Amino acid sequence: MAIPNSPSIDGQRLIADLKRIAEFGRYKTGVHRPCLSPQDMQSRHWLMERMKDAGLEPVIDGIGNVIGRSSAPGPKLLLGSHTDTQPQGGWLDGVMGVIYGLEVARALKEAGVPFGVDVASWADEEGHFGAFTGSRSFVGELSDAEIAAAKHREDGTPLTEALQQAGLAGKPRLAIEPERYRGYVEAHIEQGGYLEQEKKRIGVVTAIVGIFQYRISFAGQQNHAGTTPMHLRKDAAQALFRLCTAINDAFPAVAGPRSVWTVGRVQIHPGAPAIVPGAAEMILQFRDEQREVMERMEAALMHLVAAAQADGPCGIEIETLSRTFPTVMDGAFQDAIEAAARLRAPDTWMRMPSAAGHDAQIIAHKLPAAMLFVPSIGGISHHYSEDTSEADILLGCQVLADAVAAILKG
Amino acid sequence: MAIPNSPSIDGQRLIADLKRIAEFGRYKTGVHRPCLSPQDMQSRHWLMERMKDAGLEPVIDGIGNVIGRSSAPGPKLLLGSHTDTQPQGGWLDGVMGVIYGLEVARALKEAGVPFGVDVASWADEEGHFGAFTGSRSFVGELSDAEIAAAKHREDGTPLTEALQQAGLAGKPRLAIEPERYRGYVEAHIEQGGYLEQEKKRIGVVTAIVGIFQYRISFAGQQNHAGTTPMHLRKDAAQALFRLCTAINDAFPAVAGPRSVWTVGRVQIHPGAPAIVPGAAEMILQFRDEQREVMERMEAALMHLVAAAQADGPCGIEIETLSRTFPTVMDGAFQDAIEAAARLRAPDTWMRMPSAAGHDAQIIAHKLPAAMLFVPSIGGISHHYSEDTSEADILLGCQVLADAVAAILKG
Numbered sequence: 001m002a003i004p005n006s007p008s009i010d011g012q013r014l015i016a017d018l019k020r021i022a023e024f025g026r027y028k029t030g031v032h033r034p035c036l037s038p039q040d041m042q043s044r045h046w047l048m049e050r051m052k053d054a055g056l057e058p059v060i061d062g063i064g065n066v067i068g069r070s071s072a073p074g075p076k077l078l079l080g081s082h083t084d085t086q087p088q089g090g091w092l093d094g095v096m097g098v099i100y101g102l103e104v105a106r107a108l109k110e111a112g113v114p115f116g117v118d119v120a121s122w123a124d125e126e127g128h129f130g131a132f133t134g135s136r137s138f139v140g141e142l143s144d145a146e147i148a149a150a151k152h153r154e155d156g157t158p159l160t161e162a163l164q165q166a167g168l169a170g171k172p173r174l175a176i177e178p179e180r181y182r183g184y185v186e187a188h189i190e191q192g193g194y195l196e197q198e199k200k201r202i203g204v205v206t207a208i209v210g211i212f213q214y215r216i217s218f219a220g221q222q223n224h225a226g227t228t229p230m231h232l233r234k235d236a237a238q239a240l241f242r243l244c245t246a247i248n249d250a251f252p253a254v255a256g257p258r259s260v261w262t263v264g265r266v267q268i269h270p271g272a273p274a275i276v277p278g279a280a281e282m283i284l285q286f287r288d289e290q291r292e293v294m295e296r297m298e299a300a301l302m303h304l305v306a307a308a309q310a311d312g313p314c315g316i317e318i319e320t321l322s323r324t325f326p327t328v329m330d331g332a333f334q335d336a337i338e339a340a341a342r343l344r345a346p347d348t349w350m351r352m353p354s355a356a357g358h359d360a361q362i363i364a365h366k367l368p369a370a371m372l373f374v375p376s377i378g379g380i381s382h383h384y385s386e387d388t389s390e391a392d393i394l395l396g397c398q399v400l401a402d403a404v405a406a407i408l409k410g
Numbered sequence: 411m412a413i414p415n416s417p418s419i420d421g422q423r424l425i426a427d428l429k430r431i432a433e434f435g436r437y438k439t440g441v442h443r444p445c446l447s448p449q450d451m452q453s454r455h456w457l458m459e460r461m462k463d464a465g466l467e468p469v470i471d472g473i474g475n476v477i478g479r480s481s482a483p484g485p486k487l488l489l490g491s492h493t494d495t496q497p498q499g500g501w502l503d504g505v506m507g508v509i510y511g512l513e514v515a516r517a518l519k520e521a522g523v524p525f526g527v528d529v530a531s532w533a534d535e536e537g538h539f540g541a542f543t544g545s546r547s548f549v550g551e552l553s554d555a556e557i558a559a560a561k562h563r564e565d566g567t568p569l570t571e572a573l574q575q576a577g578l579a580g581k582p583r584l585a586i587e588p589e590r591y592r593g594y595v596e597a598h599i600e601q602g603g604y605l606e607q608e609k610k611r612i613g614v615v616t617a618i619v620g621i622f623q624y625r626i627s628f629a630g631q632q633n634h635a636g637t638t639p640m641h642l643r644k645d646a647a648q649a650l651f652r653l654c655t656a657i658n659d660a661f662p663a664v665a666g667p668r669s670v671w672t673v674g675r676v677q678i679h680p681g682a683p684a685i686v687p688g689a690a691e692m693i694l695q696f697r698d699e700q701r702e703v704m705e706r707m708e709a710a711l712m713h714l715v716a717a718a719q720a721d722g723p724c725g726i727e728i729e730t731l732s733r734t735f736p737t738v739m740d741g742a743f744q745d746a747i748e749a750a751a752r753l754r755a756p757d758t759w760m761r762m763p764s765a766a767g768h769d770a771q772i773i774a775h776k777l778p779a780a781m782l783f784v785p786s787i788g789g790i791s792h793h794y795s796e797d798t799s800e801a802d803i804l805l806g807c808q809v810l811a812d813a814v815a816a817i818l819k820g
Contacts, residue, residue, distance in 0.1 A: 086685065127684070193637075209636060222793050224766060224792045225674055226766035228789070238673070241650075241654040241673075244648065259640070260635065262645070264647070264683045265678065265682060272792070273563070274695065274792065278793075355634075355636040356636035357636065380634075
């Protein structure tokens with residue numbers, strides 16, 4: 001269906017670009033492209049070339065953000081997402097939103113829309129060195145001191161060293177020019193199963209959940225697993241297991257109906273079958289749409305940690321790694337996306353919250369922001385088998401292009 | 411104090427050998443020398459040279475066992491322990507028993523005792539590739555099929571590959587000649603705090619605890635930590651935490667007063683904070699002096715695993731890695747060690763069980779076997795800070811030499 005005076009995306013070009021960038025760090029049917037890795041840097045430089053081809057002026061900054069700037073006159077929208085991935089992650093999370101931005105820029109230009117878009121790939125959305133490192137830098141919420149202190153969550157590499165190796169040391173960091181933009185729109189795969197379950201193809205995001213994340217460390221006494229009587233042990237792993245179970249038992253009473261909590265990372269030291277673990281560490285995160293619910297969960301967590309410390313033999317320390325609050329999306333932008341979806345995908349769109357965190361929640365500190373979702377097959381994400389049907393990928397980009405054109409014209 | 415017609419150990423020579431072999435894989439004040447590592451192989455070849463110097467004929471076999479054989483006529487005792495270590499382990503566990511054997515062989519020869527000892531360093535006592543791999547091979551309890559299937563518990567390297575890299579592939583495996591030996595005596599650090607607590611310097615071991623060891627694997631569904639509702643999750647890590655807590659809650663009712671149980675190794679996959687773990691694995695072991703107690707604990711474990719599988723969303727598999735039963739030490743050998751201790755360390759010896767597993771429990775399948783303990787400072791072992799006072803190291807070796815001479819003469 002042709003919409004008069006609207007940009008038309010080139011589906012073949014879009015899919016080709018998505019497939020090409022998936023080659024950087026390909027892992028099985030997905031991608032392993034952690035931020036600032038050689039594969040990530042190669043993909044960023046490739047992206048900059050494609051931006052140039054599209055008539056955008058690309059810049060990479062001192063934290064790894066890539067922004068392709070439009071030279072068109074008048075109001076502009078900022079479109080984007082992130083090109084870094086989870087370890088052994090999927091091929092669309094979140095590079096789809098970046099390539100959508102590129103394709104929309106090309107389609108607007110080809111349709112003769114007199115305004116432009118800037119396209120961004122934010123660094124480290126997946127949080128290997130912190131949380132939303134790139135978008136926080138862009139809105140002025142990342143200090144030099146934080147950069148100096150940041151380390152890779154797995155191998156402990158300092159962020160400064162990773163930036164050096166990536167060839168970014170000494171480059172200036174880009175800062176937002178709020179007066180340049182009408183706002184920010186980010187497209188992303190849903191990463192859950194709601195759209196699929198409801199047989200919808202486009203999600204108009206109403207709000208992004210908040211995420212609180214903590215590192216909890218247990219200090220016990222390493223010893224021989226045969227000769228140390230149970231009552232004299234200070235077993236750091238057992239203290240960790242017990243706290244996790246206590247959290248699972250206590251959280252349902254204070255959480256909201258859509259709250260989620262996860263212990264995704266655990267380390268036991270030294271990790272040998274015949275040694276009582278002397279140290280252990282876990283990372284806990286929880287999410288909800290409501291700030292009050294999150295604060296209730298945090299209070300319960302602090303209470304459980306204090307009780308475990310008081311009742312058990314191990315020292316327990318809890319460190320807050322990040323605290324991002326729920327973010328409501330811009331109402332007018334939501335309406336524009338909905339209007340485009342009504343035309344392109346009648347009866348197959350819905351409004352929904354985002355249960356995952358996104359750069360849009362950071363950019364929203366400075367600009368009106370909105371998000372558009374396409375379905376994830378089987379609700380699977382953060383796994384190399386993550387996928388979205390090609391028809392849905394094409395539809396999502398066209399709806400985004402229509403919405404962007406409407407916002408810029410409006 | 412001089413005992414007439416008894417061998418006298420050379421303390422300086424003993425300590426010098428212990429300090430020299432500790433250089434192979436030195437880690438802080440301890441040693442990191444896992445079986446078949448380059449450091450382990452270097453230490454074995456060094457040991458063979460020292461055996462030659464002592465007049466023993468050294469052989470290394472196709473599993474890594476080193477045995478120095480005596481050419482003396484008449485009845486012989488087999489002395490030994492293991493020279494491989496825990497990761498970042500101590501400098502005496504169990505190389506002290508091997509170097510004791512070497513020193514006793516030298517002292518017997520110098521004292522003109524007409525009989526001899528063979529000295530053994532068993533491969534892989536610390537169980538990187540299984541359990542008591544070397545001593546089980548020696549007594550004929552390790553099949554070629556088991557060797558072909560064995561893998562390193564941490565990095566998955568096949569044992570056959572490790573043997574190849576160590577230059578041992580194709581070598582024959584030594585088999586026990588029971589008629590050659592009166593029996594087997596192994597000296598070792600206690601690895602616990604009982605001797606120190608009781609202000610004793612020599613432990614005459616009455617029995618070695620049994621150890622049952624299991625791998626428990628949890629199969630869940632890897633997914634995004636934000637978009638997967640709690641009630642739909644199959645979180646493998648949470649299933650693991652819950653089972654560990656259930657074991658801790660249930661075991662005291664079925665265990666004996668000295669039973670111990672340990673989860674020393676845990677792996678969570680993929681191990682990222684924002685991913686619901688799809689797979690998890692733990693190694694559980696427990697120990698007791700009584701077989702009936704161990705069988706009660708095993709039954710309770712199987713019941714808990716079945717209940718967790720029935721009640722939870724994850725698949726759970728339990729694999730028995732090893733099952734060694736408690737072993738009573740030879741009565742006459744115990745008496746000989748006690749008699750020597752009464753003379754050399756009046757009032758500072760005691761009879762006691764071994765809470766750790768040792769090669770002696772394997773050799774006991776074929777020969778009368780006994781063990782002698784020296785104190786561990788602070789009860790610490792399986793850690794680089796493990797230590798024993800020099801006076802206790804010297805005393806232990808002299809008591810062993812006296813006991814060996816008495817057994818051989820008797």
